[in-house]
Amino acid sequence: MKTYVSPSQRPNTATAVAIGSFDGVHLGHQALIAQLKAKAREHRVPSVVYTFDPPTRVLTQGVEFLSTLPEKLDLLARYGVDETIAAAFTSEFASRPKDAFLDDLRTLRPHTIVVGEDFHFGKGRAGSAEDLKTVAPEVVVVPIHGLGGEDIKSTRVREYLKAGDVDGARRLLGRHYDAQGVVVSGDHLGRTLGWPTANIQVPDGKALPLGVFAVVALGDHGRWHGVANVGFRPTVDGRTRRFEVHLFDFEGDLYGQELQIKFFTKLRGEQKFSGLDELKAQIARDAQAAREALKDVR
Numbered sequence: 001m002k003t004y005v006s007p008s009q010r011p012n013t014a015t016a017v018a019i020g021s022f023d024g025v026h027l028g029h030q031a032l033i034a035q036l037k038a039k040a041r042e043h044r045v046p047s048v049v050y051t052f053d054p055p056t057r058v059l060t061q062g063v064e065f066l067s068t069l070p071e072k073l074d075l076l077a078r079y080g081v082d083e084t085i086a087a088a089f090t091s092e093f094a095s096r097p098k099d100a101f102l103d104d105l106r107t108l109r110p111h112t113i114v115v116g117e118d119f120h121f122g123k124g125r126a127g128s129a130e131d132l133k134t135v136a137p138e139v140v141v142v143p144i145h146g147l148g149g150e151d152i153k154s155t156r157v158r159e160y161l162k163a164g165d166v167d168g169a170r171r172l173l174g175r176h177y178d179a180q181g182v183v184v185s186g187d188h189l190g191r192t193l194g195w196p197t198a199n200i201q202v203p204d205g206k207a208l209p210l211g212v213f214a215v216v217a218l219g220d221h222g223r224w225h226g227v228a229n230v231g232f233r234p235t236v237d238g239r240t241r242r243f244e245v246h247l248f249d250f251e252g253d254l255y256g257q258e259l260q261i262k263f264f265t266k267l268r269g270e271q272k273f274s275g276l277d278e279l280k281a282q283i284a285r286d287a288q289a290a291r292e293a294l295k296d297v298r
Helices: 027-043 056-061 069-078 098-107 154-162 166-173 189-193 276-293
Strands: 002-004 015-019 047-053 083-088 110-116 138-142 178-184 198-201 211-219 222-231 242-247 258-268
Touching (some): 027 110, 047 069, 069 178, 154 166, 198 258, 211 276, 222 276, 242 258, 258 276
Parallel strands (some): 002 083, 047 083, 110 138
Antiparallel strands (some): 178 258, 198 242, 211 222, 211 258, 222 242
């Protein structure tokens, strides 16, 4: 998949374009991508997603994001998008009048533009799907998708994650929620307890569920089941959020490597123990519970 940071970078050819933040690339986004790909095939042009980094609500409302830009690009490529324009969404960009964004779109020469029904653009969200008709001969507005009586939205996925409900997030995403990060050095408490962990550093603002989870870790050199703790480690008076993963049946050094952690099952919430011995015993129970939860995962 080709990636650009502005419409002016791509070749001067016709396209089919979908626009939006695509934060998390959930089932609703996937339905929009399916419409985009169908129109691209119909007109025999590339499918292009015009998206924003960070997602618009991160800047305008201060919410956490579901996908870093590399994570989002990986997902868009997985779902078959030909090209992506990932524009830097800054205060300056957000304050541009709607006509400036329409000029960007004209550069893409779209046969079709595909957007969600709640899509607006430009300063004060002044632009709407009606304005897009001045740029493309066809505008497809995709209704908000629902599942089990609830709307599929990034906001709802964040709510599930905040509650530690990774299964609820999975239903709306159509896959297990994951986080990618680099293994950095910690304080080696896990090793002292006999349960060494990889301390995963994710970008500030990445949404993570709090608690203890059965997880699957993927790296350049392998794939492992494990148990993860995301939280503030109240037993040792932690002050900052940590994301630590114990990998089953692994020996070696992962420092500096990137791991992708997929959240499968919540085992319990974070809690404070009377001391390290009680914590160690609970970690052993958590590990056994994680092995059981992942026994059929290959």
